[in-house]
Amino acid sequence: MNLLTDGSLHELAPLERQVLAVFVDGVRVLGLPRSIGEIYGLLFISRSPLALDDLVQRLKISKGSASQGLRMLKNLGAVREANGNDGPERRTYYEPAVELKRLVGGFIREQIRPHLNSGKSKISQLAETASQIEDPEHREFLCDRIDRLDNWMRSGGKVLPILQKLLGQ
Amino acid sequence: MNLLTDGSLHELAPLERQVLAVFVDGVRVLGLPRSIGEIYGLLFISRSPLALDDLVQRLKISKGSASQGLRMLKNLGAVREANGNDGPERRTYYEPAVELKRLVGGFIREQIRPHLNSGKSKISQLAETASQIEDPEHREFLCDRIDRLDNWMRSGGKVLPILQKLLGQ
DNA sequence: CACATTGTTCAATTTGAATTGAACAATCAA
């Protein structure tokens, strides 16, 4: 039990609620679940790192959600374990990564790249299939479209690192 | 009734199915509904423009879905009405916009910008609220974080047009 | 006009993803 009055047991303040709202619909745009926004948002607006239990109590979510949410945020590199500030505490505390560069990088790596890659392999299959069409005119049309698709993917792949660089301040 | 054998009444060919699959999970990454991917995908891989009824029959979706899907795609600028190829046909036929630039532009305009804007206004409210916190240390912390949030938004706003330009070939 | 065709709207339903909660590890302390 934490003896310091750090507010972990209180209800959310109005300001905190508003911040959470911003993050909740921020992550929805990115196609991530609401709880991810709440967890990251609360860490973002908290002065000291929080443990899983703090999240459960203050956000009124289940341990399961908190655990899974933290895992995803760790994978995204959006959250890290706070290195033990005082003695050998057992619980692990988390703090947010607040550099836009890192957040964007993690999102691209975890959410965008995999889709781009699986897309590319699907498309080379498509090209194969299309090249075997009988009717020459139809085949030409299909190959043309698939080629276009392939170019989209390439463009995407090229733009991502640039994007990352631009957002690195 | 179309007398040309353009395949509108047939089942989807394997190749078409594969293309749809690519688009379906393409749009899922963007947080758009599956039907959007199917509709756009079928238009993309069809040699001639299709009418609402063609979509209903070939994709086996309801008229409602097709209508709403086409509306969204029109708003995104991803689909346009095919200008009457032959006489005064009553149905309207649709064809896909295939320039990446246009697709990205529409998505940014319709899906990203609105969120950025509403986010900005929420954040200026937040800054207001935070500046009224009593405790100076806490206030400073909060203002700092909110300022950071604001910077993220600005960065986003600046990067979008660059992104658009980069994808314009 | 009556009737057919094309398309829209929106309440009801379905579906898929997020969340819960209970059982289960794992780690430490007495």
Added chain:
DNA sequence: TTGATTGTTCAATTCAAATTGAACAATGTG
């Protein structure tokens, strides 16, 4: 060892978003 604390897993449930389908425009045709 037992019990307390911290965290994970996953089947069951809940919930929000997408889809349906039926009623309703709108437009053309004889």
